Amino acid sequence: DAGITQSPRYKITETGRQVTLMCHQTWSHSYMFWYRQDLGHGLRLIYYSAAADITDKGEVPDGYVVSRSKTENFPLTLESATRSQTSVYFCASSISPTNYGYTFGSGTRLTVV
Amino acid sequence: DQQVKQNSPSLSVQEGRISILNCDYTNSMFDYFLWYKKYPAEGPTFLISISSIKDKNEDGRFTVFLNKSAKHLSLHIVPSQPGDSAVYFCAASARNRGSTLGRLYFGRGTQLTVWP
Numbered sequence: 001d002a003g004i005t006q007s008p009r010y011k012i013t014e015t016g017r018q019v020t021l022m023c024h025q026t027w028s029h030s031y032m033f034w035y036r037q038d039l040g041h042g043l044r045l046i047y048y049s050a051a052a053d054i055t056d057k058g059e060v061p062d063g064y065v066v067s068r069s070k071t072e073n074f075p076l077t078l079e080s081a082t083r084s085q086t087s088v089y090f091c092a093s094s095i096s097p098t099n100y101g102y103t104f105g106s107g108t109r110l111t112v113v
Numbered sequence: 114d115q116q117v118k119q120n121s122p123s124l125s126v127q128e129g130r131i132s133i134l135n136c137d138y139t140n141s142m143f144d145y146f147l148w149y150k151k152y153p154a155e156g157p158t159f160l161i162s163i164s165s166i167k168d169k170n171e172d173g174r175f176t177v178f179l180n181k182s183a184k185h186l187s188l189h190i191v192p193s194q195p196g197d198s199a200v201y202f203c204a205a206s207a208r209n210r211g212s213t214l215g216r217l218y219f220g221r222g223t224q225l226t227v228w229p
Contacts, residue, residue, distance in 0.1 A: 033216070042119075042221030043157070043202060058216075090156050097217055098208040101147045104156030 003027075006091050006105035013081050013112055021076045021108045023091030031094040032074040033102060034058075034066065036087040043090070049074055081112045116140045117205050119220035126227050132190040134223050136203030139184065143205040147217065148177060148188050151200045160201070161188070193227045200224050 004025040013019045023032065034046040035058075045058030047066040055066050063085060065077045074093075078085055088109050092102035118137045126132045136146075144165035149157035163170040163177045163186070170177050176189045190197055203220040 035219075040221070043219040045216065048216055092156075098145055098206040101149075101159050101162060101204070102217060104149075104158070106156050107154070 004091060004093050004103055004105045006089075006108050008108060009106065011108060011110045013110070015082060015112055016080050019078045019081055019110070021078075021089055021091075021110070023074045023076070023105060025072055025074075025093040025103075027093065027095070027103075028071055029093035029095050029103075030071070031097055031102075032068065033092040033094075034064075034074070034076045035090045035092065036060065037090060037107075038087050046076065046089075078110075081110075083112050086110060086112045114139075115221075116143075117203055117218045117220040119201075119203055119223050121223050122221070123224040123226070126193045126225065128195055128227055128229050129192045132188075132193045132197065132225055132227065134188040134190075134201050134203075134225065136186045136188075136220055137184055138186075138205050138218075140205070140207065140218075141184070142207040143218075144208050145206045146177070146179060146186050147204045147206075148175075149202040149204060149219075150197075151202065151222070157202055190225075193225075195227050195229060198225055198227050 007022045033048045035043045044060050049055045049068045052071045088107050090107050091105040094102045147162040148160040150160045151157040161175050179186045200222045202222045204217040206217050
């Protein structure tokens with residue numbers, strides 16, 4: 001299916017475990033982004049990528065790792081999950097953010113217990 | 114430091130009336146502005162945008178106004194419908210900012226509730 005997909009949709013994990021959230025897009029967009037949405041904070045940028053093998057930190061990168069070996073995939077890894085990382089995570093992609101904005105995935109709701 | 118601010122976390126409007134959502138920004142380099150709408154359990158979806166060379170952009174019931182001197186934009190929804198109930202995010206970018214990767218800066222969102 002064309003578009004941007006995130007998996008899993010829901011995830012419960014324990015404190016200290018490593019967990020990876022997947023993001024896949026079929027448009028060959030250069031730009032990809034990871035955001036988290038929390039009540040009172042809106043959308044906060046975690047990491048972003050302008051192309052394969054090019055990534056950079058956003059506003060709240062601590063505790064997260066990303067990679068972009070292929071244009072279409074942009075996985076987000078929580079190295080050792082903490083309760084403060086309980087959130088809804090959104091992946092987005094764009095051909096040109098400053099001209100066309102982003103297209104977002106449906107989100108992953110992560111609960112760390 | 115929040116560069117895009119939505120100071121009203123919520124707005125409640127009766128069906129058929131006008132909804133006005135406001136957004137302020139601090140960075141004078143911003144020259145492209147967008148509004149996104151988000152329903153529960155879904156990702157944000159693009160609604161409407163405006164370039165800094167314009168002061169108004171219309172798309173059906175949705176109109177965005179930009180006041181560059183005040184660094185303020187607003188989204189007008191006329192007439193409001195119950196299906197418009199969602200969280201609305203304002204976003205901005207600086208097209209000619211050079212070294213950045215073209216990221217959007219988002220406000221914290223405004224929850225719009227349209228009641229019958």
